[in-house]
Amino acid sequence: MCRRSPTSFHGLGVSPQGHGDNSMYMIGPGKTWDYVIPIPKDHPPGVYWFHTHGHDFAEHQVMGGLSGTLVIEGFQDEVPATKPLVERMFALKEFSPSSSGKLNKVPKPVNGMIDTIAGQVDPLLTMQPGETQLWRFSGQTANGYYRMRLAGMKLTEVGRDARPILHPHTVDEVIVGPSEQVDVLVTADAAGAYQLVQAGSATGPAGDRFPRQALAEIVVARNPALPEPAPLGPLVINAPDQKPVPGNLIAAHRLVVFSEDPVTGLFFINHQTFDPMRVDLKVPLGSIEEWTIRNSSQELHVFHIHQLGFEVLSINGKPVPFQGLQDTIDVPIHGEVKIRIPFTNPLMVGRFMFHCHILEHEDKGMMAQIEVFDPKTGPMKDMPGMGAGPHAG
Numbered sequence: 215m216c217r218r219s220p221t222s223f224h225g226l227g228v229s230p231q232g233h234g235d236n237s238m239y240m241i242g243p244g245k246t247w248d249y250v251i252p253i254p255k256d257h258p259p260g261v262y263w264f265h266t267h268g269h270d271f272a273e274h275q276v277m278g279g280l281s282g283t284l285v286i287e288g289f290q291d292e293v294p295a296t297k298p299l300v301e302r303m304f305a306l307k308e309f310s311p312s313s314s315g316k317l318n319k320v321p322k323p324v325n326g327m328i329d330t331i332a333g334q335v336d337p338l339l340t341m342q343p344g345e346t347q348l349w350r351f352s353g354q355t356a357n358g359y360y361r362m363r364l365a366g367m368k369l370t371e372v373g374r375d376a377r378p379i380l381h382p383h384t385v386d387e388v389i390v391g392p393s394e395q396v397d398v399l400v401t402a403d404a405a406g407a408y409q410l411v412q413a414g415s416a417t418g419p420a421g422d423r424f425p426r427q428a429l430a431e432i433v434v435a436r437n438p439a440l441p442e443p444a445p446l447g448p449l450v451i452n453a454p455d456q457k458p459v460p461g462n463l464i465a466a467h468r469l470v471v472f473s474e475d476p477v478t479g480l481f482f483i484n485h486q487t488f489d490p491m492r493v494d495l496k497v498p499l500g501s502i503e504e505w506t507i508r509n510s511s512q513e514l515h516v517f518h519i520h521q522l523g524f525e526v527l528s529i530n531g532k533p534v535p536f537q538g539l540q541d542t543i544d545v546p547i548h549g550e551v552k553i554r555i556p557f558t559n560p561l562m563v564g565r566f567m568f569h570c571h572i573l574e575h576e577d578k579g580m581m582a583q584i585e586v587f588d589p590k591t592g593p594m595k596d597m598p599g600m601g602a603g604p605h606a607g
């Protein structure tokens with residue numbers, strides 16, 4: 215590692231200040247910085263992740279492997295049927311090979327991407343016939359979308375963005391994009407060999423293509439050393455904090471436009487590229503706002519905001535039934551997503567980011583800074599937490 219960089223604790227509802235989840239503090243080469251992240255006792259459980267967040271080189275560093283999985287335990291208490299199940303973590307990470315086959319990281323791959331599970335190419339997994347397992351996908355990719363299929367088997371989605379969803383449903387495929395988390399239940403068919411594949415995905419005419427690849431080999435065989443798998447119990451969801459955001463007192467409606475310039479290769483939020491010295495938006499703690507995120511480009515973008523979860527109200531004008539709070543949402547090409555954001559947890563006071571989580575786009579400008587301030591003391595006066603700063607010597 216030869217460049218300075220901060221870290222983001224993606225999706226956690228913790229403080230963005232000081233030694234906390236401070237995505238602005240730049241750690242120089244050879245330097246040390248202690249992160250202290252007190253996790254509140256009532257923090258929602260789930261699979262989270264942490265990754266490097268250096269503006270201008272986040273893509274390079276995350277694609278080089280600088281991310282990790284962070285589990286806050288308790289998901290199984292909220293979805294009791296999953297308690298007896300084998301749990302598997304899938305940290306989805308893409309790498310880019312050079313023409314000699316070595317890992318290139320970035321810029322742009324010349325020979326397509328290598329899709330891996332925690333850096334392993336096509337690992338072997340075992341299951342027993344009829345066994346159900348809990349598979350927890352964590353999209354730790356810089357840019358890549360994994361469209362996953364498992365040899366015709368059904369997948370039951372039970373969680374998204376770390377949290378149980380209120381109405382689990384069965385699907386033929388699961389798409390996990392940059393920074394998206396999805397939990398699924400998988401029940402093995404009869405004995406045999408099966409393949410989990412990335413079935414091929416694309417992000418639009420101006421975007422990227424991610425060709426089909428094998429992701430993992432699944433061997434289903436009876437293991438006499440283990441008890442016969444019990445059938446899955448009733449799928450009851452008990453997640454009391456998965457409540458819709460109240461809509462009776464909306465403090466502000468805002469429009470956030472994602473756009474890009476194919477000539478300069480720059481990416482914009484509301485026609486501006488990111489500037490770490492500029493605070494784009496100041497919001498008093500306690501406000502609930504409704505934002506329309508509009509994509510006026512020819513490729514997909516994925517909206518993400520730090521420190522909190524939001525409710526998705528509609529996609530392209532079509533109401534979305536409430537499934538739970540999210541911290542990321544794909545914004546369709548030439549489409550828009552309406553969300554309701556609770557700026558209510560006192561822990562979020564400070565400055566943090568919202569951005570497109572396709573890191574190539576973030577690096578080229580598609581990020582903005584928000585400050586949530588305590589209305590009793592007013593907005594901050596200086597730029598704390600900049601550390602060595604991206605431009606310091």
Ligand SMILES: [Cu+2]
Pocket residue numbers: 514515516570571572575576580
């Ligand atoms: Cu984007």
